[in-house]
Amino acid sequence: MALLELSDVQVFYDKIEALKGISLSVEAGRIATLVGANGAGKSTTLRAVSGLIHPRAGTIRYDGTTLAGRQPHEITAMGLVQVPEGRRIFGRLTVEENLAMGAFTRHDRRGIAEDRERLLQLFPRLRERLRQVAGTLSGGEQQMVATARALMARPSMLLMDEPSMGLAPMLVEQVFETIRTINADGVTILLVEQNALMALSIADHGYVLESGRIVLSGPGRDLLDDERVRHAYLG
Amino acid sequence: MSAVSLALWTVRFLVVALVVAGTIGTILKDRYTTAQWFEFVLFGLTIGSLYAQVALGYTMVYGVLRLINFAHGDIMMCGAFAGYFVATPLENSGFLEVHPVLGMTAILAAGMVVSGVIAVLTERIAYRPFRRVQGFAPLICAFGVSFFLEQTFRGLFGSSVKSYPAPKWEGVEFHWAGLSVPGVDVLVIVLAVAFMAVLYLIVQKTRMGMAMRAVSEDGEAAALMGVDVGKVIVFTFALGGAMAGIAGVFYAFLFKQVYFYMGFTPGIKAFGGAVLGGIGSVPGAMLGGFFLGLVESVGPSLFLDGIGIKAPYELRDVIAYTLMILVLVFRPQGILGEHMAKKRA
Numbered sequence: 001m002a003l004l005e006l007s008d009v010q011v012f013y014d015k016i017e018a019l020k021g022i023s024l025s026v027e028a029g030r031i032a033t034l035v036g037a038n039g040a041g042k043s044t045t046l047r048a049v050s051g052l053i054h055p056r057a058g059t060i061r062y063d064g065t066t067l068a069g070r071q072p073h074e075i076t077a078m079g080l081v082q083v084p085e086g087r088r089i090f091g092r093l094t095v096e097e098n099l100a101m102g103a104f105t106r107h108d109r110r111g112i113a114e115d116r117e118r119l120l121q122l123f124p125r126l127r128e129r130l131r132q133v134a135g136t137l138s139g140g141e142q143q144m145v146a147t148a149r150a151l152m153a154r155p156s157m158l159l160m161d162e163p164s165m166g167l168a169p170m171l172v173e174q175v176f177e178t179i180r181t182i183n184a185d186g187v188t189i190l191l192v193e194q195n196a197l198m199a200l201s202i203a204d205h206g207y208v209l210e211s212g213r214i215v216l217s218g219p220g221r222d223l224l225d226d227e228r229v230r231h232a233y234l235g
Numbered sequence: 236m237s238a239v240s241l242a243l244w245t246v247r248f249l250v251v252a253l254v255v256a257g258t259i260g261t262i263l264k265d266r267y268t269t270a271q272w273f274e275f276v277l278f279g280l281t282i283g284s285l286y287a288q289v290a291l292g293y294t295m296v297y298g299v300l301r302l303i304n305f306a307h308g309d310i311m312m313c314g315a316f317a318g319y320f321v322a323t324p325l326e327n328s329g330f331l332e333v334h335p336v337l338g339m340t341a342i343l344a345a346g347m348v349v350s351g352v353i354a355v356l357t358e359r360i361a362y363r364p365f366r367r368v369q370g371f372a373p374l375i376c377a378f379g380v381s382f383f384l385e386q387t388f389r390g391l392f393g394s395s396v397k398s399y400p401a402p403k404w405e406g407v408e409f410h411w412a413g414l415s416v417p418g419v420d421v422l423v424i425v426l427a428v429a430f431m432a433v434l435y436l437i438v439q440k441t442r443m444g445m446a447m448r449a450v451s452e453d454g455e456a457a458a459l460m461g462v463d464v465g466k467v468i469v470f471t472f473a474l475g476g477a478m479a480g481i482a483g484v485f486y487a488f489l490f491k492q493v494y495f496y497m498g499f500t501p502g503i504k505a506f507g508g509a510v511l512g513g514i515g516s517v518p519g520a521m522l523g524g525f526f527l528g529l530v531e532s533v534g535p536s537l538f539l540d541g542i543g544i545k546a547p548y549e550l551r552d553v554i555a556y557t558l559m560i561l562v563l564v565f566r567p568q569g570i571l572g573e574h575m576a577k578k579r580a
């Protein structure tokens with residue numbers, strides 16, 4: 001069953017049509033990826049799903065219910081959580097507080113403590129820096145905070161906008177490894193990436209976005225072998 | 236060196252020279268006794284503690300909305316009036332004389348609740364429709380709210396100055412090492428500091444406080460974490476309003492009067508304190524408020540007397556505003572603030 005389903009979604013910024021009617025669906029438990037060049041509309045798609053902007057037309061359904069008219073915090077409370085582009089961690093809050101912010105919609109103290117412990121095992125670097133103000137962390141560590149923060153919500157689905165951006169190749173490997181781990185724990189993932197090679201190789205299903213339109217879609221492996229994708233994104 | 240920076244350095248130099256020359260002159264003249272200096276400092280701390288309380292409202296609202304709530308001084312006035320309407324019957328019936336603690340609690344509670352509620356209402360009615368509007372419209376709306384509150388109170392309660400009840404215990408003075416310490420000053424400072432400590436704990440330690448700090452930094456990211464930003468904004472107005480209400484009651488007690496326009500000057504001064512401390516910073520607002528109060532109280536005698544100015548105390552507002560302008564010119568981010576440009580990086 002499709003956990004997230006967009007059909008014919010159109011988004012405008014004033015008069016600019018950023019999404020020209022896109023449809024995609026993500027199966028529960030899978031990793032889907034949305035790849036495309038700068039300005040293709042990848043972030044816009046995720047922002048529309050999270051309720052940060054409202055589509056002019058089309059529907060977005062999550063777990064069978066429409067998201068139309070819902071506010072971002074309500075969508076997060078439904079278990080559909082976004083790790084935004086550029087990480088957007090709270091730089092003046094401590095790492096600990098950032099994690100607590102991630103669990104903002106939850107009230108099960110015990111469960112929150114358990115999840116925190118589990119995440120600190122996944123990202124041991126953060127344990128040493130719990131009391132540190134997050135703005136002073138390195139880029140890689142900030143990405144860990146952003147991911148851990150989102151997971152603190154115990155999401156059933158994670159939207160990740162370019163988690164590998166600005167990281168050294170070795171760290172990029174790590175990020176993708178983490179995504180696999182998270183998915184193996186049962187979290188459905190929609191991953192937005194410019195690093196098409198990496199994204200398509202871990203994705204069950206891929207979509208290629210070009211100027212606000214989905215021009216290609218199919219199993220990640222197939223897209224990797226596709227002549228047009230190779231030509232446009234993989235050099 | 237460009238002409239502008241040369242001019243700025245000249246201004247800096249002149250200000251410093253004036254302050255130094257004035258201070259030396261005052262010390263040489265030796266016109267004031269230790270007791271008088273003590274009085275200046277104590278009054279500076281007293282009035283500063285009120286500026287600090289009001290400054291918190293400016294800084295917190297700025298944090299979550301990037302809006303200067305220009306009506307905040309008037310919200311303080313509302314609290315002072317509420318306190319007045321509770322204090323007067325309590326005083327007339329003699330209750331306030333016999334039960335100072337209970338009486339003050341009731342008066343402060345009235346100020347807090349009324350200011351808090353009015354702050355929340357202004358947000359709901361006047362600011363919320365502008366939340367997504369860029370440019371000057373929200374600020375102009377804030378000016379409108381300020382006039383609206385002033386004129387409403389003038390219409391309802393007249394434009395005359397009403398004298399605040401002065402219970403006898405208020406005149407108590409402590410004597411210590413040859414100095415006399417007015418009881419009201421101590422009461423105001425101690426309670427103001429206590430209330431600010433509570434506010435600080437709320438901001439630092441509670442879930443709502445943490446959400447408020449998160450929204451101040453990045454509202455959209457906070458929303459993505461499941462924070463209802465609208466609720467946080469209401470909470471911020473309530474908290475800042477309550478604080479201003481307390482300050483309003485104290486301010487009225489100190490100057491023994493209430494009138495519809497009374498919020499304007501302390502409002503501007505408190506805003507100056509918030510800017511001085513770094514707008515958006517909670518500890519900065521407290522620090523800035525105290526600092527402004529001190530400079531305004533000690534400054535006239537310390538800097539101006541020495542350079543031969545006749546009635547230095549009449550110029551205390553000039554000192555306060557000059558300080559504000561100097562901060563805006565030389566350190567717009569304030570004492571504890573960061574550059575606005577950096578914030579978004």
Ligand SMILES: Nc1ncnc2c1ncn2[C@@H]1O[C@H](COP(=O)(O)OP(=O)(O)OP(=O)(O)O)[C@@H](O)[C@H]1O
Nearest residue numbers: 013016018036037038039040041042043044045194
């Ligand atoms: N706030 C905005 N106002 C106006 N236009 C915008 C706004 N945000 C995005 N756009 C435009 O919408 C289009 C899609 O932008 P979007 O951010 O979704 O691209 P993207 O695929 O995420 O790109 P990148 O890989 O650079 O992050 C671009 O042409 C962009 O200029």
Ligand SMILES: [Mg+2]
Nearest residue numbers: 042043044085
């Ligand atoms: Mg993007």
